[in-house]
Amino acid sequence: MNSKIARLARKNVQELTPYQSARRIGGTGDVWLNANEAPDSGHYSLDCSRLNRYPEFQPESVINGYAEYAGVKPTQVITTRGADEAIELLIRTFCEPGIDSILINPPTYGMYEISAETCGVATMKQALDVNFDPDYDAIKAQLDTVNIVFLCAPNNPTGNLIDTAKLTDLLSAAKDKAIIVCDEAYIEFCPDASQVSLLQDFDNLVILRTLSKAFALASIRCGFALASNTVIGLLSKVIAPYPVPEPVAQIASQALTEKGIAVMQSRVTQLNGMRNAFVDELNQLQGIEKVFPATGNYVLVQFNNSQKVFSLLGEQGIVLRDFSAKARLENCIRITLGNAAEMNSTLVALKSVLS
Numbered sequence: 608m609n610s611k612i613a614r615l616a617r618k619n620v621q622e623l624t625p626y627q628s629a630r631r632i633g634g635t636g637d638v639w640l641n642a643n644e645a646p647d648s649g650h651y652s653l654d655c656s657r658l659n660r661y662p663e664f665q666p667e668s669v670i671n672g673y674a675e676y677a678g679v680k681p682t683q684v685i686t687t688r689g690a691d692e693a694i695e696l697l698i699r700t701f702c703e704p705g706i707d708s709i710l711i712n713p714p715t716y717g718m719y720e721i722s723a724e725t726c727g728v729a730t731m732k733q734a735l736d737v738n739f740d741p742d743y744d745a746i747k748a749q750l751d752t753v754n755i756v757f758l759c760a761p762n763n764p765t766g767n768l769i770d771t772a773k774l775t776d777l778l779s780a781a782k783d784k785a786i787i788v789c790d791e792a793y794i795e796f797c798p799d800a801s802q803v804s805l806l807q808d809f810d811n812l813v814i815l816r817t818l819s820k821a822f823a824l825a826s827i828r829c830g831f832a833l834a835s836n837t838v839i840g841l842l843s844k845v846i847a848p849y850p851v852p853e854p855v856a857q858i859a860s861q862a863l864t865e866k867g868i869a870v871m872q873s874r875v876t877q878l879n880g881m882r883n884a885f886v887d888e889l890n891q892l893q894g895i896e897k898v899f900p901a902t903g904n905y906v907l908v909q910f911n912n913s914q915k916v917f918s919l920l921g922e923q924g925i926v927l928r929d930f931s932a933k934a935r936l937e938n939c940i941r942i943t944l945g946n947a948a949e950m951n952s953t954l955v956a957l958k959s960v961l962s
């Protein structure tokens with residue numbers, strides 16, 4: 608890289624370590640259980656007759672479809688290029704670079720901090736408590752100094768959920784002070800845990816959603832923020848002029864029909880069944896310290912020796928996500944739920960490594 612050109616970049620970009628997504632880390636094998644993707648891909652039709660035209664700013668069929676599915680009004684929905692874009696959009700909308708801060712609760716999803724860093728916004732950290740739940744009192748004590756609090760439930764990677772009474776109390780304390788974001792990327796795997804009904808009472812709540820996980824559409828990059836009309840209006844000012852490509856809108860609107868939602872729900876039933884059976888098997892194995900609560904399409908497992916597990920399964924073409932270098936996640940590996948054959952191979956491999 609030309610170092611003079613590199614010096615032209617903003618200082619925080621020069622210093623940035625980009626998010627290590629599963630695709631960037633790569634790997635070799637044929638059992639891909641490292642990105643919390645769905646194991647199957649659906650069938651969609653595409654009408655290419657309007658590809659010469661710019662797409663709608665916020666495609667009505669997608670907004671209406673998602674609003675109906677989520678039980679909110681269309682004016683409470685904005686669609687983005689994956690939930691990842693919504694994270695960055697929130698930071699760009701609500702945080703002044705070099706002045707404001709966000710608050711995250713590690714260990715949690717890595718993109719909150721990286722998006723803040725790219726925007727020149729500081730990240731405050733309030734560690735999850737001993738049970739890996741948010742420390743609500745400690746968060747409340749910092750509401751005067753942060754603009755956005757990012758909560759994630761099911762938390763990636765620990766699987767913890769949010770206590771609705773404690774969240775309600777936090778939203779009240781944060782009224783007119785801070786935006787509270789609940790990232791519900793995996794909520795279809797435990798729909799009763801959604802906090803969406805609190806949108807009726809709190810205009811500082813934002814819920815993040817995605818089609819990447821239970822809807823099995825990670826490749827189309829389609830996510831959503833659900834919030835009050837005021838917040839959606841502000842995000843709409845900042846978002847790119849044509850954020851949703853026409854083919855994405857067509858596929859997303861098919862996924863959000865009654866039939867598409869039924870397909871998603873049957874995938875969830877199947878994956879949740881496999882996940883529970885997999886966890887039962889894990890609990891009987893030697894060499895495992897802890898199986899974290901499995902509420903999404905993944906299970907975080909603490910082994911006695913994760914390095915051995917990770918490399919021996921890797922040699923067999925089973926690609927997992929290693930979290931062992933993260934604080935408080937020593938010896939932890941996250942395993943995405945694949946199809947029945949993939950889970951069976953993984954279990955057989957684990958049994959042989961741990962025996």
Ligand SMILES: Cc1ncc(COP(=O)(O)O)c(C=O)c1O
Nearest residue numbers: 689690691716763792817819830
């Ligand atoms: C907790 C969480 N939030 C958001 C995202 C980003 O989702 P998307 O694919 O919609 O950008 C992910 C992706 O893995 C995630 O785990």
